[in-house]
Amino acid sequence: MSEPTRYSKDYLGHSLLATDKGTSLWTDGWGRLKNNTLAIVSLGVLCCFCFVALFTPIIAPYGYEEQNLLLGAVPPSLDHWLGTDIFGRDMLTRIMYGSRISLAVGFLASAVAVFIGVLWGSIAGYFGGRTDIFMMRLVDILYALPFMIFIVLLMVVFGRSMLLLFLAIGAVEWLTMARIVRGQVLALKQQEFIEAAISLGLSHWVVIYRHLIPNILTPVIVYTTLTIPSVMLLEAFLSFLGLGIQPPESSWGLLISYGVETMEEYPWLIFFPGLFLSITLFALNFLGDGLRDALDPRASKD
């Protein structure tokens, strides 16, 4: 981060005199984020990918199951920008359809994780005392569990459905979120406006979701951005092992695992899905780091 330079400017060089109006946290944050080229590029890339994923059925150059057995596997060409697989299926199309699942799992499973984590953490922090000790002790215990192994177990026992995949991954990734939220709520609880809300006779639930949660949105958003890549990695990991997404559906992880089988002859079949997965993970990590620097400058030290 840049150091404080001149007294008339804040530490990022925005003139302090120029702003007569007060700025909200979000405008401030956006101003700081805009200066972070990597984060903005990442945001752009992610928006592109999401757009493509949303409109895949319209813009995909070929059909999802469209085979061309006579053609077979060909390297990237003008007709097939990213080549074709052994059935002559267009890789670009397959990667586009795969991105729908990969991104959907990333976002939805993260949503599950965020929901549980925020609820758990804010309840523990708000009520404190024995509730807090009990709830956070449980989080500590869960932290010590071999989770990857547990997800594999869940997928085996309950069959490999997509819904279960969302739930299983979400159920694993909420722990850190719960800890972060609890810490924030503990600090906020001491402040007067919460005291005022309670003394006005608002119910616990209203205090939590009207007054506490809106005030901890920043760390929640930042940490959510960092949860998505780890969720996507988990999904790809499971799909790679054959325990995640099942054909005919496909995700980047599954495409990579197909690619591995034939990479000796057709290296592009592993290269391109891998490239897109890596780019997405890169972008999410950079965006998360950037958002943390922009929205929560104090936390970015560690």
Add this chain to the structure above:
Amino acid sequence: MFRFISSRFFQSIPVLLIVITATFFLVRAAPGGPFSAEKSVPPEVVKALEAQYRLDQSIWQQYISYLVDLSRGELGPSFRYPGRTVNELIAAGLPVTAELAFYALLVAIFFGVSAGVYAGLKPNTIHDYLPMSVAMIGICMPSFLIGPLLVLLFGIELEWLPVSGWGSTPGDKILPTLTLGLGYAAFIARLSRGGIIEVMTQDYIRTAKAKGLPSRVIVLKHALRGGLIPVVAFLGPAFAGLLSGSFVVETIFQIPGLGRFYVQAAFNRDYTMILGTTVFFAALIVLFNLLSDIIAVWLNPKLRQQYRSNK
């Protein structure tokens, strides 16, 4: 210190018990018995089989007898490999996986710490950015991508190294070790960079500099000890990651280790094997978390003092 160790030890017992109980009932809740697929088997045989695997008892009896067996270290017979016990399968796979994980950990610590310290000593210069960008690549590239790419480059294109196996041809341990270790090297590099940057601003480092100690001594003797505390704290969780990473690496390189057994057991629905390995993994992970906590306390004088004064 003794008190700290014993209290942490007793805290980990309920964790293990929860894992055992949850796994046991999850596996029993799985739809379809283990023998329901084999329709041609006569009912008497099924009965005999069920008796052998104690499936004819009530679930609580099964649970209690499983716990009793477990306390004697018995994990029971395998469903899929008749005549072999889960203990034997684990005993066959464990040395391979342990060796793989050990080498990978060495690689991760060696590359991670040297890159992190190198970067952390000159923060925000090219000496920092370059290794840290490489580390970022290591974090964003999952092992199931690094592995095949390494195979493609060193095994198939350059033909320097064998592409599969473990201990059968010279050099075949290199690629699996790198595949498993490099991701963790990247994490450790980030952690040790942060630790070193933090430590180098401390007063005791300034004192050491003022004493005129050579920078080599300052870094190796004074900064490393404090700067590596986050790394040590990471090693416990990293070990769990190494175990699940071994699932992928052993599948890619066709290594007959515990991770591959686990994945195969998952596919074959070898319930006793899944149950046994999960319990075994859990025990290992709890043990390593415990060890890394103890080392972290031992390394950090402040924490050590705190536990001493608590007596």
